[in-house]
Amino acid sequence: MDTRFPFVDWFRNASPYINAHRGRTFVILIEGEAMARGRGEQLIQDLALLHTLGVHLVVVFGIRPQVRQALDDAGIVPERHQGRWVADQAIMGIVERIAAEQRMWLEARLSLGLPNTPLHGMELTAISGNLVMAKPLGVREGIDFHHSGEVRRVRSRVIQGLLEKGSLVVLPPLGFSSTGEVFDLDAAEVAQHTAVALSADKLILLGEASGLFDQSGQMQRQLTPAEAEPLLRQVETADEPARHLRAACAAARHGVARTHLLSWHDHDALLGELFTRDGVGTMITQHRYEQLRPAELGDIGGLLELLDPLERCGMLVPRSRERLEHEIDDYLVIERDGMIIGCAALHAFADAGIAELACVAVHDDYRGGARGELLLAEIERRARRLGLSALFALTTHTAHWFFEHGFGLADIADLPLLKRDTYSYARKSKVLIKPLG
Known part of the structure; x- marks a missing residue:
């Protein structure tokens, strides 16, 4: 039967997913390129919609392009080793500044509630803080990584308490140590460890690529970690697809039921993946024993x-x-x-x-x-x-x-x-x- 409002049929078909996602915990990574390319506004609107539908959200954001631009403006060429830049004191100062600016931008947009805007009438409380503990990469092959670090642990009980009170948790790609230091972290690693620590129902990684493809160019809709890991040989170790795929497989092996690889280029990717039968990206499912x-x-x-x-x-x-x-x-x-x-x-x-x-x-x-x-x-x-x-x-x-x-x-x-x-x-x-x- 024809209808004047096609979205009504879509809404009816989405109702089982709306019910299934209510009260669930999703960890969503938005890479810095999405913000740099002007996709942040709509993604925030989609996040607000998920929050309204009862989803508990932790949002991790990346800052790589913004930091690269700031380094270029300052005439600083970072040393790179093993796929990471060496965050000395000068670089770390820029990383901290950019992370603070991006966090405040996100929180300001999540506070928007003017009439005639998609967030009108919503009361969103976005909270960040020292929720990710880190440790230094240390000295690798004779190179001191200074303030470049890796995730030590996530303060899952604190985050869970904030989610249960209706807050949306925002995590920058920074970590804090027991010695009072701040470390530059990989955003995908932060998202992975957070999802595992929270036993999240979903980890969603929004990057450049729309998913994983086989050698014939066919989109792979659903893979186990064992099926997905061989695809790592097709990409550079330090590139975003490799970082996302490693995070997805590790999260699945740690018990995160579903990890989704999506592209921020697709304006419908997030909602399309969550509220349609076939989805739009690649899903990695858990395998544990x-x-x-x-x-x-x-x-x-x-x-x-x-x-x-x-x-x-x-x-x-x-x-x-x-x-x-x-x-x-x-x-x-x-x-x-x-x-x-x-x-x-x-x-x-x-x-x-x-x-x-x-x-x-x-x-x-x-x-x-x-x-x-x-x-x-x-x-x-x-x-x-x-x-x-x-x-x-x-x-x-x-x-x-x-x-x-x-x-x-x-x-x-x-x-x-x-x-x-x-x-x-x-x-x-x-x-x-x-x-x-």
Whole structure:
């Protein structure tokens, strides 16, 4: 039957989705290019509509193009390494200023309520703050990244409380450390970790690309992480499609039920994906199954694959197959659907009443889900059962993580004699010790 108002039929067909999304939590990333190209106004109107329909929203925004323009204006050429720029003090000052300007712009638009505007009559409360904790990238291949960082944890309980009170949470690509520092973060990483920490129902990544395509150019509407990850070989590691795809796969593997890859170029993409049967982009769906258990000889291949990238970048000391086989009883692993995604070892020095926490590793795609904490807790239980009084660790990259979990700085002289004799002065690892109460 013909109708004078086609939108009425669309509205009727959308009603099941309106009901399904009410009370759900969505984390939405809007890349900086969308704002720079004038798409911000309509996207904010769409966000306001979702809020009105009862969706709990966390909005993460990017600032890359705005920062690049500010750096050009200031005559600053940033050093780049491993796909990230090195945020020294001068660059970090610009990053902080641009992030503050973009946040205020978003909050001002979300406050708009004049007659004859799409947000008329709405009362939106947008809240930001120190909701994402970060750690420094540190020194990689001899390059000090200064204020470039990565997500340490998300303050999920605080965010959840704000959402339950009807607020819309706005997160810039910045993080804060327990030492009072501010770090420049990748917006896609912030969105991924936030979605995982909140057990969000959806992670929506709005970027340049409208989704994922196969070799024939056919849009892939729905993929599992295992099906999507091979597509990473087709794109540059540091480019936006790769960042979004890694975030989508990691979120799915961490339990986020659905991640959507959409283009901000399409004015209808956000609502079209959420309120139509077929959608308009690519959806990555979760695949989960994992357990923490003692390592077995059959895990050696998986351990080597897990540790190889960390050894190549200098985060871990290389371990041979023979060494892993000899020490396999010291190891714990996290297995997920047949894949080793995490490990840690406890090397006891019984005569000294102390043990080394070694080889703590979590696969890149599975970080941010408290797996490191899970491994540490089990290692501590093992150590206590052995009657040991303390743990020590040697690290070049992750001292902040150990500080957060009760370790303190120590001297080489505090190490057991055997470990002291084999200490590598070339690596200059920090010595950290944690008493076991």
